Amino acid sequence: MSAETMQLTREGRPVPLGSRAFSILLALVERQGEVVSIDELLTEVWPNVFVEPVTIRGHLHALRKALNDGNGQACYIINEMGRGYRFVAPLAAAPLAPTARPTVGIIGRETEIEALCADLLRQSLVSIVGPGGVGKTTVALAVAARFRDSGRGDVRFIDLSSLTDAAFVASAIASPLGLSLLAEDCSEALARALPSRRLLLILDNCEHLVVAVTEVAEAIRRRAPGVTVLCTSREPLRAQGEWVFRLEGLPLPCEGEISAEEALRYAGIQLFSERLGTSRQSFDLTAENLLTVCRICHRLDGLPLALELAAASLHGFSLTEYLEQLDGNLALLANGRRTAPRRQQTMRATLDWSHALLAEPERMLFRRLSLFRSAFGLDAVIGACACPQLTRAEVVECLGGLVAKSLVQADVSGERTVFRLLDTTKAYAREKLFLAGEAAQFRRRHAEAMQAMLEEAATDWRLLPIETWRARYLPLIDDIRAALDWAFGPEGDADLGIALTARTGTLAFLGSLLAEFRARHEKALAVLEQRGSDPVIELRLRAQLCRLTAFSGGRHERARLLVDGAVEIAGRTGSDARMAEAMGALWGLGFATADVEAMHRACETTSLIAARSGDETAGRFADRLGAITHTFTGDLRQARALFDYGRDIPDGRIVLPSYHVPLYLDRELTGVIVQARLLFLQGEIGRGVALAEEWVEITGRLDHQMPFLVMLGLVAIPMQFWIGDVDRAAVLLQRLIRHVERHSAAYYRYQWVRGYEHALRLHRGADASLSVADGLDKLIHDHLCTVHPAFVTPAALARVQTGTAGWATAEIMRIDALRRLRAGEVEAGMATLVAARTLARRQGAWFWELRATLDLALHLAGTGRRAEGKALLAPLLDGHDADPATRDLDDARAFLDGQYPGRSSRSLARNGQETTAVSSSVGGSTTMPADQKRTERLGASQRRVRSSKAS
Secondary structure, eight states: OBTTTTBOEETTEEOOOOHHHHHHHHHHHHTTTSEEOHHHHHHHHSTTSOOOTHHHHHHHHHHHHHHTTTSTTOOOEEEETTTEEEEOSOOOOOOOOTTOOTTTTOOSOHHHHHHHHHHHHHOSEEEEEOOTTSOHHHHHHHHHHHHHHTTSOEEEEEEOTTOOOGGGHHHHHHGGGTOOOOSSOHHHHHHHHSOSSOEEEEEEOOGGGHHHHHHHHHHHHHHOTTEEEEEEESSOOOOTTOEEEEOOOOOOOOSSSOOHHHHTTSHHHHHHHHHHHHHHSOOOOOTTTHHHHHHHHHHTTTOHHHHHHHHHTOTTOOHHHHHHHHTTOGGGSOOOOTTSOGGGSSHHHHHHHHHTTSOHHHHHHHHHGGGOSSOBOHHHHHHHHOBTTBOHHHHHHHHHHHHHTTSSEEEOSSSSOEEEOOHHHHHHHHHHHHHTTOHHHHHHHHHHHHHHHHHHHHHHHTTSOHHHHHHHHGGGHHHHHHHHHHHTSTTSOHHHHHHHHTTOHHHHHHTTOHHHHHHHHHHHHHHHHHHOOOHHHHHHHHHHHHHHHHHTTOOHHHHHHHHHHHHHHHHHHTOHHHHHHHHHHHHHHHHHHTOHHHHHHHHHHHHHHHHHHTOHHHHHHHHHHHHHHHHHHTOHHHHHHHHHHTSOOOSSOOSSGGGGOSSSOOHHHHHHHHHHHHHHHTTOHHHHHHHHHHHHHHHHTSSOHHHHHHHIIIIIHHHHHHHTOHHHHHHHHHHHHHHHHHTTOHHHIIIIIHHHHHHHHHHTTOOTTSOOOTTOOHHHHHHHHTTOGGGOOHHHHHHHHHTOOGGGHHHHHHHHHHHHHHTTOHHHHHHHHHHHHHHHHHHTOHHHHHHHHHHHHHHHHHTTOHHHHHHHHHHHHTTOTTSOOOHHHHHHHHHHTTOOOOOGGGOOOOTTOOOOSHHHHHSSOOOOOHHHHHHHHHHHHHHHHHHHHHO
């Protein structure tokens, strides 16, 4: 009998049999020895169709006639009066025919098949272990064919799925081999009776008879050295000498930039597409449906059976509709082949088979694990699932058992073991949880476990490297979402939800979920304000919400109200730690909005708190914060001094908790941002560009929105514009666009991408008269002012006058001076140009000083005073002979060599124009901008703090 071909043969000749009769026979054979009721046969053979029971009798009569049932000694089917029918004849597995090619039609298992064939050369007992539906039997048959075709010996295949009594395992194996067992110890008798020739014995579906199969396998290994045993099971035998081969789902591509042709190289996509094409008569994988197909296949974890069932169930659905309905809906995975074993005709039947083999404590833990939305660790499982009926020790033991039985997947590659349920398994377990009436109780336990994990994460944030922290805690994000949804739902606990939300700020930033968790923080804060305030939690919510609002494009007015409230609460508490939290939020808001006053205030207060703490590490971190502040407010010399002082922060716990999180960037990355900008602007252009490019690649490999975005938008892209490499800037801009789109960062798309796109068009000849700065926030506007003069608007000039343009002040003044000179305002233009040069020198911004000095020298040369211009410019180029070529350096070198630069922006001389009072103003002083005064005041404050600490 062949289920594949739906054919019955006698001595090699086909036995005429209708399809309904064959289906009845198959249903009875699959449950050999069991009574199969008439209702079960009707459901199996005529699903979803009403058929009178009398119809079965006609088909059974034809079936008995074809089998010669009742003639002579032949007896196959007996009628159990009032109960049903039973197949009573013995079954034997036929040897694989020489022409059989089980590997035909197998997709994506060539590597596994070759590995198993190699294992069978070295091992006498091999078990293929994996979850139901992963394709263990298919792979075993393919290995058998390779074994036989290689001439290494005979093959026998024994399907144990229909055997229910472990006492008959040895007999069930012996019968197809033509052996008789008379001894009491059947395992030893079978092993002694096996032939001495080479034989591959395949024992399929061993999981429900694992103890008995283990005894047989060990006996064969001892007594029959010529026999190799290959088992398939959902759990290992744990037999002596067993070699376990874990079979997993088919490979799938990550969601991202991949073509349909590339996707079809992944076996999971190929199998689903081929089966769907067969089911629908026509299906082509295209760029339009690729993402949906990938998501369906990922939802099914690449399980071959689930993929085939899904492809067969898609009638009447579009791919998008099917994906929407698939979550937790096992009913959609129910149209398997009629000739497949019953346990493989639906996904629920496959899981029923595994669930029936569990002990009650394992079933209890299994259904509770469905609460976890993603991967989970042992501590979370104990916290969420342990109870008086299931102790901590039992949780650990049962979790190991579920892993062994392939119902839970374990990843042991990292520092800690991480567990997860396949999505189809999780849906099944969730049904069991609701049927047991435990859903409400254990959703609370799950939320409490997430709170405990977040408290552990807050401690580890100060101790672990950032990537270790991300790897350990970012996988919690789906479970935290679920906990928050429950907590703020009708059956939840709002106080628990508020406490949970207050711990999610770091995860929101590192998980690039700013907009989502901004909304969750707003909700939690609104509930807290209605219910009465816990000042510490309210402060934390306000501080985190301020950062989330500032960096996700929210209203800056709202962010200022939030941080003002946080500072006010911190003042009431009288706690330095709470004030440090508030200052971290104030500094982040100042950075995001280019508010130098806020940055200075936060930095100065943080330095004083660090000094009072007596913690050298905290003090050094405060200096690092000061270095970032001075880098963006313009005092580069002070930034370099603080950066060098705070460079080597020793390991260990930092007393004040907010010192790590002003931008939610790790210490090394913030150091690189400061160092790259300092190197470039202070004259080490090549080193600055190289460091920026190196970290573009490093941060580009991280699945994290902010580091890559900051390295591109605030460091690498402007640098390429500064040196005149517009083509490289365009390449980096494309990477920024892809990154922003991937993270759905609408704010940065509108602000940073839009601004740099317009700068690129301007450099390539677009009309500079168009309005380009409308709606731009100050942070990105200041950067754009330095990459093209068209961005220097009245708003930018107003920031110069009020002292809030920070690091970009000297360059904006230079561009304004050139405009004045072109307009014929020679005296005002020269005064502004000299002031820009003087400020750049005071700030330590060599690059801005070079630009201002070169423009000044060109203007002097245009009025016949070339020697004066050369005398001003030459000292700036001393020691810069080896620097890489940039537009400004090339122009400066050309000027000193007696040539005029060819760019019109440098040609400022006007025919017949005279410059007055140049000599006096070139070496004179100008009024110090307000931000410079503020910077010097902060520098003095930090010097006093360091002096106090030294004392």
